[in-house]
Amino acid sequence: MVDMFCYQCSQTAKGTGCTVRGVCGKEPTVARLQDNLIFALKGMSAYNYNANVLGVKDSDVDEFLTKGLYSTLTNVNFDAEDLINLGLEAGEANVKVMKMLKQAHIDHYGEPEPAEVKVGAQEGPAIIVTGHDLKALDELLKQTEGTDVKVYTHSEMLPAHGYPELRKYENLAGQLGGAWFDQKDIFSKYNAAIVATSNCVLLPKDEYADRIFTMDVAKLPDTPVVENYDFKPVIDKAIELGGLDAEELTTITTGFGASTVLSLADKIKELVEAGKIKRFFLVGGCDGPFPKSNYYREFVQNLPEDVVVLTLACGKFKFNDLDLGDIEGVPRLIDLGQCNDAIVAVDIALALCDLFGVGLNELPLTIVLSWMEQKAAAILWSLLYLGKTDMLIGPVLPAWANEDILNYLVNTYNLTPIGDPIEDIKKIMGE
Numbered sequence: 001m002v003d004m005f006c007y008q009c010s011q012t013a014k015g016t017g018c019t020v021r022g023v024c025g026k027e028p029t030v031a032r033l034q035d036n037l038i039f040a041l042k043g044m045s046a047y048n049y050n051a052n053v054l055g056v057k058d059s060d061v062d063e064f065l066t067k068g069l070y071s072t073l074t075n076v077n078f079d080a081e082d083l084i085n086l087g088l089e090a091g092e093a094n095v096k097v098m099k100m101l102k103q104a105h106i107d108h109y110g111e112p113e114p115a116e117v118k119v120g121a122q123e124g125p126a127i128i129v130t131g132h133d134l135k136a137l138d139e140l141l142k143q144t145e146g147t148d149v150k151v152y153t154h155s156e157m158l159p160a161h162g163y164p165e166l167r168k169y170e171n172l173a174g175q176l177g178g179a180w181f182d183q184k185d186i187f188s189k190y191n192a193a194i195v196a197t198s199n200c201v202l203l204p205k206d207e208y209a210d211r212i213f214t215m216d217v218a219k220l221p222d223t224p225v226v227e228n229y230d231f232k233p234v235i236d237k238a239i240e241l242g243g244l245d246a247e248e249l250t251t252i253t254t255g256f257g258a259s260t261v262l263s264l265a266d267k268i269k270e271l272v273e274a275g276k277i278k279r280f281f282l283v284g285g286c287d288g289p290f291p292k293s294n295y296y297r298e299f300v301q302n303l304p305e306d307v308v309v310l311t312l313a314c315g316k317f318k319f320n321d322l323d324l325g326d327i328e329g330v331p332r333l334i335d336l337g338q339c340n341d342a343i344v345a346v347d348i349a350l351a352l353c354d355l356f357g358v359g360l361n362e363l364p365l366t367i368v369l370s371w372m373e374q375k376a377a378a379i380l381w382s383l384l385y386l387g388k389t390d391m392l393i394g395p396v397l398p399a400w401a402n403e404d405i406l407n408y409l410v411n412t413y414n415l416t417p418i419g420d421p422i423e424d425i426k427k428i429m430g431e
Contacts, residue, residue: 003402004031009074024075029404033083034072036377036400040090041068043378046132046199047097047340049217053135054104061100064093084408091385094378098343105134105163112162112257112337118174119250121190122150125243127234128176128190130154130183131197132338134166136215139229140195141169149238152176154186155200155314159337162255175252178317179287187212193238195226200314211237252320254335258347264330269355272364277308277327279364279429280352282345283319284312284336285379286372292395292418293318296370299421300324300333304429308332310348313339315370342379346386360388366428367391368418371398384413394418 004026007017011024021027048061071077071086106112127149129137137153137160144151150173153160158175160166177186180200187194188207196218204212204220213234215226224233271277283300287293300309300319309332311320316335324332336344353363369380369391377398383391390413397406397417409415418424425431 003028006031026078027080029080029402030078030083032400032402032405033080033087034077036398036405037068037083037086037090038072039374039377039400040087040094040381041065041378043373043375044090044094044097046375047094047101047378050133050198050340051097051101051104053133053216054101054108056100056104058096058100061093061096064089080404087381088385090378091381091383094382095343095346095385098340098346098382101340102343106257109134109138109163109165111164111259112159112255113164113260114253114331115161115167115255116251116253117153117158117161119176119252120174121152121176121244121247122173122249123244123246125149125238125241126152126173126190126192127238128152128154128187128192128194129157129197130180130194131200131218132156132340133197133216134160134163136195136197136226136229138166140231140234141166141171143231144171144235145169147171147235147239149235150174150244152192154183155180155317156338157197158252159254159335159341162257162337174249179314181287181289190244191241192244193234193241195231195234196220211241213237250321252335253331253333254320254337256331256334256336258344258351261334261336261348262351265351265355267328267330268352271327271330272356276306277330278304278306279366280308280310281366281368282310282312282349283315283368283370284310284342284345285315285370286339286376287314287317287370288372288395290395293370295395295418295421296368297322299368299418299425302422302425304425305332308334310334310336310345312336312341312345318370339375339379342382346382360386361390368424369393370395384409388413390414390416392416392418392424 002019005017005019006022013023151171152173153175154177183202184205188205194212196214198218201218213224213226214220296318326332353360393415
């Protein structure tokens with residue numbers, strides 16, 4: 001493993017890349033912290049872009065994105081400590097972005113409410129929507145009204161079913177598939193038109209390459225693009241394909257907004273004080289095609305019955321089919337939404353801190369993170385900015401973190417790699 005890799009200027013060693021130390025004097029830890037900052041900025045940009053699409057902007061966020069990128073330019077910042085502080089500033093800015101995007105979603109589509117979502121195909125012409133863009137889904141649902149075309153969500157679009165202004169459309173039929181990486185199998189299996197609205201799209205297989213469309217920033221080679229939210233070509237393709245055959249349906253629940261969870265605050269306090277709820281777990285983040293990602297299902301399956309699990313992002317697909325029941329009316333599995341809805345988890349946690357009169361790290365809350373890409377880096381730094389300690393992270397450690405960075409994260413925040421799920425549970429529960 002190389003200590004670093006930097007090829008951003010003409011001084012690059014041997015014209016290929018600096019791998020031990022920069023010709024400019026850049027240390028490996030500085031290079032890796034710059035990489036980390038870029039990843040966090042990329043993740044933040046995804047949320048900021050979606051908020052901008054809904055007409056919401058924040059000048060402070062825009063200024064930090066510029067400052068952060070500038071700080072990674074050649075011969076600007078060689079200070080590791082300052083780059084750590086910039087990572088925490090990125091976390092702060094990402095909190096603002098997530099709040100902004102969440103409020104924009106609520107303003108346009110209403111406060112999410114718990115909804116049971118049908119999983120599986122129903123008879124008739126179909127369109128599958130993947131990505132994160134709720135505005136795109138809204139516009140598509142408007143244009144399919146009056147037709148028999150059914151619209152299905154895939155992956156991170158699942159939480160759309162919880163928004164009243166989206167759920168009102170009869171054409172919103174249900175969910176097909178799970179996390180982003182199953183799309184090649186799911187899109188090949190179902191004879192439907194497909195729309196990729198944002199990130200998490202993969203190069204298509206031949207089986208569906210002629211029936212997938214992209215839009216906005218998402219692009220694929222030789223693939224038609226939806227322009228100005230005109231979905232007529234997609235709808236026409238769905239009708240031309242003839243549709244799906246009905247299959248046996250199951251259901252999953254999504255759509256727990258902050259107001260729904262906090263409406264149970266008094267009951268939660270009563271149950272905690274009576275010892276009937278021992279702990280809260282936030283288990284979520286990115287899902288990935290790694291065997292070790294099965295840890296998250298095993299972890300949730302083996303939790304004691306007196307804990308509550310909050311989840312969000314596509315990491316929930318590892319276990320959101322489980323029936324965990326409830327504790328005197330408080331659901332034991334609560335799906336808060338997309339990855340940007342990490343801010344909902346933050347709002348709930350801070351409200352519980354007020355409820356019990358304790359600090360964030362005194363709350364009986366353990367965060368178990370799964371990460372895959374840059375948006376997860378932004379959320380991690382948001383949690384570090386908030387001062388949250390004692391989190392677990394996996395399924396693998398971030399490759400940008402060398403020994404120096406890992407030691408800092410462990411010593412300062414007790415950020416710990418996941419291990420054996422049962423042993424981790426015993427340790428957390430003090431057994």
